[in-house]
Amino acid sequence: xxxxxxxxxxxxxxxxxxxxxxxxxxxxxxxxxxxxxxxxxxxxxxxxxxxxxxxxxxxxxxxxxxxxxxxxxxxxxxxxxxxxxxxxxxxxxxxxxxxxxxxxxxxxxxxxxxxxxxxxxxxxxxxxxxxxxxxxxxxxxxxxxxxxxxxxxxxxxxxxxxxxxxxxxxxxxxxxxxxxxxxxxxxxxxxxxxxxxxxxxxxxxxxxxxxxxxxxxxxxxxxxxxxxxxxxxxxxxxxxxxxxxxxxxxxxxxxxxxxxxxxxxxxxxxxxxxxxxxxxxxxxxxxxxxxxxxxxxxxxxxxxxxxxxxxxxxxxxxxxxxxxxxxxxxxxxxxxxxxxxxxxxxxxxxxxxxxxxxxxxxxxxxxxxxxxxxxxxxxxxxxxxxxxxxxxxxxxxxxx
Numbered sequence: 001x002x003x004x005x006x007x008x009x010x011x012x013x014x015x016x017x018x019x020x021x022x023x024x025x026x027x028x029x030x031x032x033x034x035x036x037x038x039x040x041x042x043x044x045x046x047x048x049x050x051x052x053x054x055x056x057x058x059x060x061x062x063x064x065x066x067x068x069x070x071x072x073x074x075x076x077x078x079x080x081x082x083x084x085x086x087x088x089x090x091x092x093x094x095x096x097x098x099x100x101x102x103x104x105x106x107x108x109x110x111x112x113x114x115x116x117x118x119x120x121x122x123x124x125x126x127x128x129x130x131x132x133x134x135x136x137x138x139x140x141x142x143x144x145x146x147x148x149x150x151x152x153x154x155x156x157x158x159x160x161x162x163x164x165x166x167x168x169x170x171x172x173x174x175x176x177x178x179x180x181x182x183x184x185x186x187x188x189x190x191x192x193x194x195x196x197x198x199x200x201x202x203x204x205x206x207x208x209x210x211x212x213x214x215x216x217x218x219x220x221x222x223x224x225x226x227x228x229x230x231x232x233x234x235x236x237x238x239x240x241x242x243x244x245x246x247x248x249x250x251x252x253x254x255x256x257x258x259x260x261x262x263x264x265x266x267x268x269x270x271x272x273x274x275x276x277x278x279x280x281x282x283x284x285x286x287x288x289x290x291x292x293x294x295x296x297x298x299x300x301x302x303x304x305x306x307x308x309x310x311x312x313x314x315x316x317x318x319x320x321x322x323x324x325x326x327x328x329x330x331x332x333x334x335x336x337x338x339x340x341x342x343x344x345x346x347x348x349x350x351x352x353x354x355x356x357x358x359x360x361x362x363x364x365x366x367x368x369x370x371x372x373x374x375x376x377x378x379x380x381x382x383x384x385x386x387x388x389x390x391x392x393x394x395x396x397x398x399x400x
Contacts, residue, residue, distance in 0.1 A: 004272035020316030034167035035315035068118035168315035174238035209311035226258035245294030275366035331359030
């Protein structure tokens with residue numbers, strides 16, 4: 001029997017040679033979820049001048065000891081005082097307003113005593129001043145290539161005065177579902193048919209990873225029909241073709257032969273993983289091929305473990321293959337594991353000591369979607385791992 005490829009080796013081969021597909025300029029308002037294609041340099045200082053961090057009075061701290069100060073004006077955000085502060089003077093100031101030249105302290109509003117235009121202090125002033133460039137300085141790199149643009153990154157890019165940003169081109173993913181037993185959601189299935197669902201889950205995982213998805217639909221277990229689907233993926237200019245089902249060795253598992261007839265260069269098709277042993281990886285021209293198993297949970301987990309990192313790599317993410325697991329403790333006794341890495345659906349909770357507990361679902365059949373929907377993580381067991389007792393440490397991968 002051929003030795004199965006480990007999950008780690010399989011992922012390394014899936015990611016081998018995967019680099020950014022290209023870049024384009026995106027308006028900042030439409031760049032959420034995109035991957036930055038180049039370092040982003042600040043076009044200004046933030047703040048542009050020294051500003052007050054609090055409401056109160058701008059003054060020279062040494063002047064307070066000499067007696068009451070004269071209030072000579074006001075500084076508000078966008079409307080500074082406009083003159084240098086002289087000895088014995090104070091300026092009413094508001095949060096975010098420019099600090100007048102010569103001022104070195106802010107007396108908080110609640111500590112100020114004002115009578116007849118004169119200011120005295122009920123408590124010492126403080127250095128409540130944000131210096132020019134405290135957040136970032138003009139010419140500095142504040143966002144680096146490869147970062148995924150979320151809400152905070154978009155806010156930072158805007159503050160740096162970028163209306164548009166260079167982003168990686170989205171990988172185009174074509175999805176083909178195969179199987180005579182499949183019908184689309186909403187259809188009336190025959191006595192032995194089931195509803196196609198893998199395509200929806202895999203499309204969601206791909207879109208979450210930044211891809212543009214083209215769902216080509218369901219294709220019968222027929223070589224000519226499957227080759228037609230592969231041709232449609234080529235016409236769609238897919239960077240990645242994801243096939244669902246038909247990856248095993250049964251008489252009706254025809255995707256591998258169909259791909260071979262279309263010219264696929266096969267890299268591997270069996271890995272030491274449960275669920276997910278029959279995983280196809282190869283290339284068809286410039287397109288990468290990932291053939292996922294037909295069982296829904298196996299398809300979902302393989303998309304999470306292999307497809308999502310590949311799509312991040314194709315957008316230039318330097319951490320595409322990084323280990324995203326974390327430590328928890330197991331909520332149940334577990335027997336020794338056999339020869340494949342096992343991804344067990346598990347519920348997460350905190351115990352009385354605040355520790356993260358992962359409790360495997362009682363049923364782990366790879367067709368059971370209810371168990372998947374009720375889980376928050378996958379508890380990972382390495383090949384040949386010894387038994388675990390309840391409370392022992394374990395590794396988990398959180399589900400999206």
